[in-house]
Amino acid sequence: MKMTLVISSLFLFAVSTGFAGTPLPSPSTAARSGAKNKPEKIRVEKVRLALNWKPEPQFGGFYAARLADLDKKSNVEFELIPGGSGTPVVQMVAAGQFDFGIASADEVVVSRARGSDVVALFAVYQTNPQGILTHSARGFDSLADVFKSDGTIAMQRGLPYAVYLQRKYASSMKASLVPYLGGISNFLSRADHSQQCFVTSEPFVARKQGAKVKTFLVAESGFNPYTTVVITRRRVVSEKPELVKNVVTAVRAGWRRYLDQPAEYNLKMRELNTSIDIETFQQMADAQKPLVEVPGGSELGAMTAARWAELAGQLETMKMIENKPAADTLFVKF
Numbered sequence: 001m002k003m004t005l006v007i008s009s010l011f012l013f014a015v016s017t018g019f020a021g022t023p024l025p026s027p028s029t030a031a032r033s034g035a036k037n038k039p040e041k042i043r044v045e046k047v048r049l050a051l052n053w054k055p056e057p058q059f060g061g062f063y064a065a066r067l068a069d070l071d072k073k074s075n076v077e078f079e080l081i082p083g084g085s086g087t088p089v090v091q092m093v094a095a096g097q098f099d100f101g102i103a104s105a106d107e108v109v110v111s112r113a114r115g116s117d118v119v120a121l122f123a124v125y126q127t128n129p130q131g132i133l134t135h136s137a138r139g140f141d142s143l144a145d146v147f148k149s150d151g152t153i154a155m156q157r158g159l160p161y162a163v164y165l166q167r168k169y170a171s172s173m174k175a176s177l178v179p180y181l182g183g184i185s186n187f188l189s190r191a192d193h194s195q196q197c198f199v200t201s202e203p204f205v206a207r208k209q210g211a212k213v214k215t216f217l218v219a220e221s222g223f224n225p226y227t228t229v230v231i232t233r234r235r236v237v238s239e240k241p242e243l244v245k246n247v248v249t250a251v252r253a254g255w256r257r258y259l260d261q262p263a264e265y266n267l268k269m270r271e272l273n274t275s276i277d278i279e280t281f282q283q284m285a286d287a288q289k290p291l292v293e294v295p296g297g298s299e300l301g302a303m304t305a306a307r308w309a310e311l312a313g314q315l316e317t318m319k320m321i322e323n324k325p326a327a328d329t330l331f332v333k334f
Helices: 027-036 057-067 089-094 105-113 143-147 160-168 185-189 202-208 234-239 241-260 263-272 278-292 305-317
Strands: 010-012 040-042 045-050 076-081 100-103 118-125 130-135 152-155 176-179 193-198 213-217 227-233
Touching (some): 045 241, 057 076, 076 241, 100 105, 105 118, 105 160, 105 305, 118 234, 118 278, 130 143, 185 193, 202 213, 202 278, 227 234, 234 241
Parallel strands (some): 152 176, 152 193
Antiparallel strands (some): 010 040, 100 227, 118 227
16 A cells, blocks of 8 residues: 655745845836745655565654655655565666665675665664574574474575575584475464564564464574665666765654654554554564664664675675675665
């Protein structure tokens, strides 16, 4: 569902002053002067932002920016386009179907290695929320325990995090890897089954249905790409730097607002996504906050060349890219 967009105009007023002793202008002169000094409209530019999933707390800051008009204060107006499983946002942005979208950092690296000019602007999650969901009764204490125990693990094969985990735990792995089919029905029906998840999402849905669960962050294993990353094309940055700066400013303001007071915006997102109850929305928002806040007081969304370089190196080692892009070409600071 798309949100209704309304453009509002702000006005700058020019103030004319005269010097002492200067004759007053004649009526005709004043009329001409007034015509030249008509208020100028500040342009509020519409920005379509392609999301890679449905309205949920992982996008809370974007919805807060739109619903609280924080975007308009930065002279932009967001149109948020929800996605779904497998929505190819990186490809759509690279092809020019959207100027702005949401992706993960590993997708950005792979896309750049294949020749696109996609570039990252703002990283919502500083700690990647991708994890493995397990049953508490199995008594696992670490990701290593999950892989070296009998049972099944459902993961979407071929994704970077899955390839990384398979390589890391290959020597001790006893679990059988099976395709991830979406949802948690298989998990709920089988006591020896574990699966991929966002630690800010599926665990709460499972608990709602009576399951006792434990999760492990993939980031704890050493693979920690930024995610929910705002992306554009480098060409857009070059041709419209002020617009890109305004988008980043609006996004940062929206995320600050959502982190500080999520309840109002959860209610609005719940109207767009009725598959999750409002209590779970709040639990998800609370769970993600420490993954979004930047340690050490850095700005929300901040990224470092060191993190990008590490990720590019990991993807090269995993044979997911052939030519490693330079870290400083993968993101832009504003």
